[in-house]
Amino acid sequence: MRSFLNRPSFSVPGVSMEDDKPLRERYSSEITPEDFGTDLTVAGWLQDVRNLGGIAFLQLRDRGGVLQVTAIKKEMGPEGFRELVELPRESVITVTGTVQENDQAKAGFEVLPSSWELLSRAEVPLPLGVVDKVGADLDTRLDNRFMDIRKPEVAAIFRLRSILTEGLRRSLVDQGFVEVATPKIVSAGAEGGATLFKLDYFGKPAYLAQSPQLYKQHLMATGLDRVFEVAPAFRAEPSDTSRHLAEFTSLDVEQAYVSTSEDVMATVERMTVDGIRYMIEGGQELLDQLIVRLDVPPQPFRRIPYDECIDMLRGDGVDVPEDDEMGTEHEKALGQLVHQRWGEDFYFITDFPTRYKVGTFYAHRHEDRPELTGYFDMGVRGLEIASGGKREHRLDVVTAQMEEGGLRPADFEFYLKAFRYGMPPHGGFGYGIERLLQMLLGLPNIRETVLYPRDRQRLVP
């Protein structure tokens, strides 16, 4: 056995069995004209066999794509030929053979097998076809998610999600933010409203965190100054819609020494633009595969005060009842209106009225106009992607607003303590990565953006 470092396949993504023969030397996408005429080992799923009798074309799929293995009966013998071409679809095999240039093959070459090995036989029938000519319901796909993700167009969503998340992270790091991790098992709910998942913590009542809100603000009293976190958030809201999950990925940001919410919006805007640009540049092929055309959104994102949004809607003939907060219908109409009027998809709704933020005790209210807060939403074509703003950092005011919202300051002692010994003014936001991806890729349901979505009914897989 050669040492790990001397193994010739060290730099290629193959694994090796006892006899040290690599099971894969190349992904299908890595084979170039330089390989023509040489022997190579490839591996993957046998996605389809076209058996013409004396010759059979096998489609072997790996992460990089699909390549053709051409089996010829006369050369393999009737027995060997039969054994190979009768393997069930989606079985995993490794094939060693000569790479031969051939214009008749889609990739421009084919592999003529000299040896092959069955690594894993697939049962029949498949619970979900990977290359079948019929579709499947999302529910069926989720029940068989591992099969579903074998489809390149589904895998593309998750590869793009990875690139997008990386882009957002990079932007924040560039802007001087420190990535942190806060507890997901907590003793009390952060905010009013959303329902919490209760659990038993060594005999004490505890909850799954619905938001890192209290902790990221707490961190503003530490001197880290600028923090962010990408982590799951849990909401026991029995929401059954195409844009809600019981467990979603929340990108949370908090920054110290903000003077107005404009400082926070600047962070949101730059991060959003950087992230999307990064995804377009790094994932162009994947976007093409999904037939999605994306441009970096123009800056600056329009800032529209909440009250002006209401006026805009009414001016357009949308009925918005007096003293009633904008609902989903209004948000969608506003998204359309912004698009029609200015051709823009990204915008901020700013200066949320205080009366709709009563439970949000940490929201800062304008000094000169206490009926308005420094809170904003970032909307994308009518979908709320982010919300945040300038926080209230004065202990006495936070406490008063807590009581006003019907909460007991005593229950938030760990949080309030951080305000007692020097808390800089700060602000931040929560940002839904899945929702952004859903909008960018034009996906009908947010569950498409999550490998194993958790919703009201689904706990498995």
Place this chain on the structure above:
RNA sequence: GCCCCGGUAGUGUAGCGGCCUAUCAUCCAGGCCUGUCGAGCCUGGGACCCGGAUUCAAAUUCCGGCCGGGGCGCCA
């Protein structure tokens, strides 16, 4: 939590009181084919969510349950 809609072969569907021994496609099995690439052609296989009720007769109507889809509320 509220309001609509739905559950038929492995998958996706048609049928919506008797023409149902349930349609079509895909899929699976077998057969033919040495250039397929949505392969083609021939033969065959496989299903009415569960429990009650109405009826001479229920996939079809009614009730309950379970499951799914959409919307609202709330939010990311």
